[in-house]
Amino acid sequence: MNSKSIPRIDHIYLDRNAARSPLAKRILRTLRGIPVTLVTNKNAFLKKIEKIPLTTGKRNLWLTNFKGAFLKPCPATGTDYLCCGYRILNAQTHCPLDCTYCILQNYLNVPLITVYVNTGNIAREIDTLIASEPRRLFRMGTGELTDSLALDRLTRLNETLIRHVLGKKMILEIKTKTAQIDHLPEIPKKNVLISWSLNPDAFIRTEEHRTVSLEVRLKAARKALKKGYRLGFHFDPLLMLPGWKKQYAELLEKLTSAVPEKEVMWISLGSLRYPSSLKKVIEERFPKTKITTAEFVKGLDGKMRYFRPERVGLYRHVYSEVRKRWKDVFVYFCMENSTVWREVTGDAPEGNDHLDYLFHESLVRRFPDLKLPAPGLSLYRQTAS
Numbered sequence: 001m002n003s004k005s006i007p008r009i010d011h012i013y014l015d016r017n018a019a020r021s022p023l024a025k026r027i028l029r030t031l032r033g034i035p036v037t038l039v040t041n042k043n044a045f046l047k048k049i050e051k052i053p054l055t056t057g058k059r060n061l062w063l064t065n066f067k068g069a070f071l072k073p074c075p076a077t078g079t080d081y082l083c084c085g086y087r088i089l090n091a092q093t094h095c096p097l098d099c100t101y102c103i104l105q106n107y108l109n110v111p112l113i114t115v116y117v118n119t120g121n122i123a124r125e126i127d128t129l130i131a132s133e134p135r136r137l138f139r140m141g142t143g144e145l146t147d148s149l150a151l152d153r154l155t156r157l158n159e160t161l162i163r164h165v166l167g168k169k170m171i172l173e174i175k176t177k178t179a180q181i182d183h184l185p186e187i188p189k190k191n192v193l194i195s196w197s198l199n200p201d202a203f204i205r206t207e208e209h210r211t212v213s214l215e216v217r218l219k220a221a222r223k224a225l226k227k228g229y230r231l232g233f234h235f236d237p238l239l240m241l242p243g244w245k246k247q248y249a250e251l252l253e254k255l256t257s258a259v260p261e262k263e264v265m266w267i268s269l270g271s272l273r274y275p276s277s278l279k280k281v282i283e284e285r286f287p288k289t290k291i292t293t294a295e296f297v298k299g300l301d302g303k304m305r306y307f308r309p310e311r312v313g314l315y316r317h318v319y320s321e322v323r324k325r326w327k328d329v330f331v332y333f334c335m336e337n338s339t340v341w342r343e344v345t346g347d348a349p350e351g352n353d354h355l356d357y358l359f360h361e362s363l364v365r366r367f368p369d370l371k372l373p374a375p376g377l378s379l380y381r382q383t384a385s
Contacts, residue, residue: 005180006154007096007210008059012036013045013112015064021117024063027154031061046110054285057111058096066091066116071125071140080300081335082349085356087129087140091116091157095147097177098209100286101237104145106278113146115155123164130170135373137360143175143195150176153183162192169372171265171363173232177211179220187228191370193265194224195232198255200247203239207291214251218258230263230367236270236334238314240294240306249321256325264326265363269318270334271311273303301335308340315344330362 012034018024019038028036039045042064052060070091076083093114094104129138142148142158152158158174165172167190175195184194196217199207204214212220221231233255238248272291274282279292296304305311315333322331332355333341341348349355360375 006030007150009034009061009113010059012061012063013049014038015042015062016040017042018063018065018117021063021065023115023117023119023155027061027063027115027117030154049112050109052111054105054111055098058094058098058113060112062110062112062114063117064114065118069125070116070119070122071129074144076335081337082333082341082355083335083352084332084359085139085352087138088144089122089140089142089161090145091119091122091142092146092151092155094145095150097147097150097211099177099211100207100209100282100289101239101272101274101291103274103278105281105285106275108145113151115151119157119160122161126161126165126168126170130168134169136356137169137171137363137372137375139171139173139359141173141175141195143173147178148174148176149178149180149194153180156183159183159185162187166190166192174229175232175234177208177217179212179216181220181224181227184224184227184229189228189230189369193230193232194221195234196221197234197236198251199235199239200244200251202243202247203241206241207239207289214254218254221259225259225263230265231259232265232267234268234270234334235318236268237272238269238318239272239291240310240314241290244314245317248318252318252321252325261326261329262366264329265367266330266332266359267322268332268334269315270336271306271314273299273305273335275302276304279304300337311336312340312343315340319344328366330359330366332359 009031012031014024014036016038070089072088074083074086074088093108095113148158161172162185166187170191172192173195177197181194198214198217201214204211224231282289282292295307297307299305319331338348349358357375363370364372364375
């Protein structure tokens with residue numbers, strides 16, 4: 001592999017207890033020539049690097065082991081907002097991309113790009129979860145605490161996962177703002193999708209640093225289709241920056257002209273939200289950004305959000321632009337309450353389990369080739385009780 005295809009790494013820190021890992025050895029071979037420090041006292045090291053600026057940390061790699069389960073419920077589970085039952089696979093934290101609104105700037109204690117190299121149990125965790133409720137459709141993804149593909153040429157995690165889950169009664173989502181898909185295997189069109197977070201190019205240039213343009217993302221999506229992957233798209237966060245109505249309408253026109261609706265598993269809509277403590281971090285790291293200058297209110301989860309009437313207006317506009325062009329694709333709102341759902345679409349899930357059921361029902365109806373178990377009402381009543 002050509003290391004030039006990998007984002008800049010200035011230094012590697014290697015946990016002594018992870019040094020024998022095959023993945024750690026492969027990463028070191030690939031990045032041969034980059035300075036390596038062997039860490040013998042992990043606790044002292046983590047305390048020492050707490051104050052490293054995040055901009056510097058994004059050019060340093062920390063290879064270590066993870067204690068505990070890699071597969072977890074989405075962090076939104078158990079909040080006052082509707083959550084769809086998504087599972088996250090966290091084998092890496094932070095990424096070389098640098099979005100102004102990224103919550104990880106204020107969420108993680110370790111400012112380095114961290115790759116957990118003891119990933120051998122992930123496949124077993126997936127299989128155990130599926131076996132625990134064989135009629136329930138689990139959806140899971142690798143893009144919660146990192147970009148799924150920004151460093152995947154180096155780690156090859158997603159290829160391993162794809163080959164393991166292909167054809168199983170579950171959905172694997174690989175979420176990105178890059179175009180790094182050439183290394184992924186060609187597969188029969190089944191239960192794996194690559195999804196892209198989208199914003200208008202004007203917003204990408206000012207808020208999504210080190211990412212690729214909208215045109216490049218859509219070109220990569222078309223290439224992913226040819227390789228056998230289905231697609232997903234996330235309009236999250238939607239940003240109320242100058243000209244947003246026109247910008248999002250033009251974005252939807254470009255998207256729906258670029259790829260066919262029948263290959264898109266879902267679209268999510270979510271507005272800008274962030275912990276109040278992140279505001280200072282954003283303004284210090286990105287003094288030119290305008291995203292924090294709008295009026296915000298603290299939501300039920302403690303995050304700052306656009307006022308509800310403004311959020312509803314934002315969602316209505318984008319949702320209507322989707323429905324003008326695509327009538328059947330599943331659209332959901334990320335971390336919103338039933339009132340917002342109802343004001344935008346005229347209807348709302350009855351709760352988290354009902355939303356999970358609606359995902360299941362849509363995928364069974366729209367993708368019969370997946371041969372998924374039927375999401376009968378008995379299953380819904382069982383999981384909702």
